[in-house]
Amino acid sequence: MQERKQSKPSRSGNCAHCGGRVQTRTSRELHIHLRTVYLQCQGCGWKGVGELHIKHDLARPCVVNKEALLPLAPAAIFRESLKSAEA
Structure with a gap:
């Protein structure tokens, strides 16, 4: 389980606070179908953690x-x- 830095942040959606662009800064594989993603808003600076689950x-x-x-x-x-x- 290694943390991988992305060379170019990917677009992850819009911020719930300001509507700005939210980007995935890094991600970590927990399982072949599950990743923890670290997010940051480009508008207001909000940061959060989420999960990407392939079902x-x-x-x-x-x-x-x-x-x-x-x-x-x-x-x-x-x-x-x-x-x-x-x-």
């Missing part, structure tokens, strides 16, 4: 890492069933 796959990858597989999202299950029916 569903939207499509199956060409190369599969069995440790990284997640359940398909409901819409993706529906799309895959349509593909199977057409085949």
